[in-house]
Amino acid sequence: MRAFAIAALPVLAFAAALPLAQRAQAQAGKSGQELFAERCAACHVEGGFGTRVLSRRVPEGQAELEKRETLPAALTIAVVRRGIGSMPQIREAELSDADLQAIANYLEKRL
Amino acid sequence: MIILDANRLEQAMQRFAGIVGEENVWRGEEAAHGYKDAFAPRDALSYAPRGAVAPASVEEVQAIVRVAGELGIPLWPTSRGKNFGYGGGAPRMREVVMLDLIRMNRILEVNVEMGYAVVEPGVGFDDLYHYLVDNDIPLWISAPAHTWGSVLGNALERGVGYTPYGEHASKVCGMEVVTGTGELLRTGMGALEGARTWQLFPYGFGPSWDGAFMQSNFGIATKMGIWLMPEPEHTLNLAMAFDRVEDLPLGVDALRPLKLDGTVQANPSFGNIIRNLAVRAPRSAYYQGSGPIPADVLEQARVDSGVGHWNFSIRLFGDKAVNQINAEKVKRAFAHLPYEFEVSEWHRGEPLRGSGSPTPTLGALGVVDWLGGPGGHLTFSPVSPFSGAEAWEQYTTIRGMYEDAGFDYYGGFTAGQRYLNHISMVVFNRNDEEMCARANTLFSDLIETAASKGWGEYRTHTLFYDEVARTYDYNNGALRRWNETVKDAVDPHGIIAPGKMGIWPRAYREGQS
Numbered sequence: 001m002r003a004f005a006i007a008a009l010p011v012l013a014f015a016a017a018l019p020l021a022q023r024a025q026a027q028a029g030k031s032g033q034e035l036f037a038e039r040c041a042a043c044h045v046e047g048g049f050g051t052r053v054l055s056r057r058v059p060e061g062q063a064e065l066e067k068r069e070t071l072p073a074a075l076t077i078a079v080v081r082r083g084i085g086s087m088p089q090i091r092e093a094e095l096s097d098a099d100l101q102a103i104a105n106y107l108e109k110r111l
Numbered sequence: 112m113i114i115l116d117a118n119r120l121e122q123a124m125q126r127f128a129g130i131v132g133e134e135n136v137w138r139g140e141e142a143a144h145g146y147k148d149a150f151a152p153r154d155a156l157s158y159a160p161r162g163a164v165a166p167a168s169v170e171e172v173q174a175i176v177r178v179a180g181e182l183g184i185p186l187w188p189t190s191r192g193k194n195f196g197y198g199g200g201a202p203r204m205r206e207v208v209m210l211d212l213i214r215m216n217r218i219l220e221v222n223v224e225m226g227y228a229v230v231e232p233g234v235g236f237d238d239l240y241h242y243l244v245d246n247d248i249p250l251w252i253s254a255p256a257h258t259w260g261s262v263l264g265n266a267l268e269r270g271v272g273y274t275p276y277g278e279h280a281s282k283v284c285g286m287e288v289v290t291g292t293g294e295l296l297r298t299g300m301g302a303l304e305g306a307r308t309w310q311l312f313p314y315g316f317g318p319s320w321d322g323a324f325m326q327s328n329f330g331i332a333t334k335m336g337i338w339l340m341p342e343p344e345h346t347l348n349l350a351m352a353f354d355r356v357e358d359l360p361l362g363v364d365a366l367r368p369l370k371l372d373g374t375v376q377a378n379p380s381f382g383n384i385i386r387n388l389a390v391r392a393p394r395s396a397y398y399q400g401s402g403p404i405p406a407d408v409l410e411q412a413r414v415d416s417g418v419g420h421w422n423f424s425i426r427l428f429g430d431k432a433v434n435q436i437n438a439e440k441v442k443r444a445f446a447h448l449p450y451e452f453e454v455s456e457w458h459r460g461e462p463l464r465g466s467g468s469p470t471p472t473l474g475a476l477g478v479v480d481w482l483g484g485p486g487g488h489l490t491f492s493p494v495s496p497f498s499g500a501e502a503w504e505q506y507t508t509i510r511g512m513y514e515d516a517g518f519d520y521y522g523g524f525t526a527g528q529r530y531l532n533h534i535s536m537v538v539f540n541r542n543d544e545e546m547c548a549r550a551n552t553l554f555s556d557l558i559e560t561a562a563s564k565g566w567g568e569y570r571t572h573t574l575f576y577d578e579v580a581r582t583y584d585y586n587n588g589a590l591r592r593w594n595e596t597v598k599d600a601v602d603p604h605g606i607i608a609p610g611k612m613g614i615w616p617r618a619y620r621e622g623q624s
Binding site for chain 1: 135137141149150191192195213237393472476477479483484485486
């Protein structure tokens with residue numbers, strides 16, 4: 001069984017890699033919350049680098065973006081595209097306008 | 112500098128759009144802000160690009176290169192652009208169009224039996240990590256301090272990780288490259304049509320070119336084979352902290368024989384106290400004054416934080432019984448030092464965090480917040496012989512220069528087999544013009560002083576390519592002239608990354624003269 005699995009894996013691996021290549025199209029079907037978890041959460045959840053930095057700059061309880069009382073979509077978009085403080089900008093080839101808008105809308109509506 | 116004619120640039124952008132679609136080309140401010148150096152030591156827009164184009168396939172890269180050659184539009188390739196501290200994805204100069212390869216993000220093959228992957232430039236360490244974990248593939252990646260960057264880009268820049276496969280450039284096996292005329296070639300065994308050993312035998316037949324496409328502007332890599340380490344049965348970590356700064360040479364000399372004879376296969380890194388403190392809190396938590404933190408304050412911070420002036424881990428990878436024998440050997444080698452190792456173990460099947468396998472992290476970016484403002488950093492990376500006395504001389508020289516210029520010394524020594532990569536960071540506040548100016552001056556002084564002592568950098572920030580390249584001056588710059596000869600031959604239009612590593616195409620050299 002193990003020998004079969006090893007022999008078959010390179011082919012399986014190639015097949016499984018294909019969705020990665022098609023991500024630009026596939027992302028359109030994801031919700032803002034899912035995209036936030038996928039693209040932003042590495043830094044912007046509890047304990048993340050972004051949350052730690054923000055905790056030194058914003059009122060208590062506001063460092064985690066998903067717990068912000070107010071976070072206008074336009075601000076999220078501007079910060080992501082231009083960068084701010086310790087956060088580098090993220091370009092459109094890396095995060096599409098549609099995906100960024102979905103993330104920004106998700107964060108704005110968590111009022 | 113060759114200024115791009117606006118009409119010709121627009122003509123090129125329109126033809127690029129015809130190749131990749133209008134949605135994958137960017138102009139003006141959008142391009143400049145998208146590809147600027149996020150941690151720039153001077154006005155980031157002064158060396159941000161005029162445009163950008165993002166192909167999704169090798170054929171599109173070839174088509175773009177041909178148009179660029181026809182119209183004389185220089186391209187600056189970038190994989191993911193996360194080479195922070197060395198300029199990110201930013202070009203050497205403003206008058207270029209970025210060739211952004213991030214959409215080429217396929218993991219083309221993972222061969223479990225032979226232990227390798229074939230990746231495109233846009234594949235990040237996180238992507239490859241998740242792919243291996245999600246598919247239960249018993250191979251480990253090796254990654255640098257943060258995992259946002261490109262597997263291919265990092266290896267080509269000769270990045271370093273912390274597993275036995277941590278010298279990434281040495282694990283590259285077989286590349287596919289688009290040349291300056293838009294042709295496609297494969298290196299090593301890949302030059303044989305239908306080759307069955309492209310990712311297995313690195314040398315091929317005749318001259319070996321993989322190394323020539325690293326830290327160079329001789330071609331655009333579109334595929335790369337990279338060897339991956341089989342998951343070990345067990346890892347054993349020996350962590351130690353030195354209370355005294357001056358114990359660095361003892362540690363270096365104790366480790367050297369263990370690296371030379373292969374007892375320690377990974378790349379331990381002696382990190383200084385500020386490298387350790389910076390991931391815990393900003394500088395203001397320890398000291399509110401200006402200039403470098405005084406020695407007595409630093410000593411108190413060390414005691415309060417429970418860290419060392421030097422902190423390092425020696426991790427052993429392999430069978431448990433062998434690791435235990437080697438751990439005893441390591442302990443004996445350090446027995447004359449007045450410190451104890453803190454030992455921890457990992458067994459296959461336990462969660463990977465803490466195993467020594469890189470897991471996705473951006474924690475290392477914490478350094479940019481050290482000063483509490485919008486931070487930036489310049490990474491200075493001379494190579495030291497693997498000798499306590501030599502490392503000490505380099506450390507004291509460089510630390511002294513940092514402190515004379517008003518900066519904290521943040522750095523460490525990462526062990527190769529016969530060398531140490533001495534990686535330090537000039538951390539500055541991007542909003543403080545005077546501090547930025549001091550950082551730039553210090554960096555130039557460091558390059559010059561290091562060269563005068565026979566220490567060369569293994570890598571540098573985009574803005575300092577020329578200064579570092581000039582220090583490699585044996586026989587009146589014979590290597591520079593050789594690189595220029597090759598550049599003119601393989602990139603006759605001079606369109607691939609002009610100025611990368613100080614290698615300028617003929618037209619720019621003549622323009623400069």
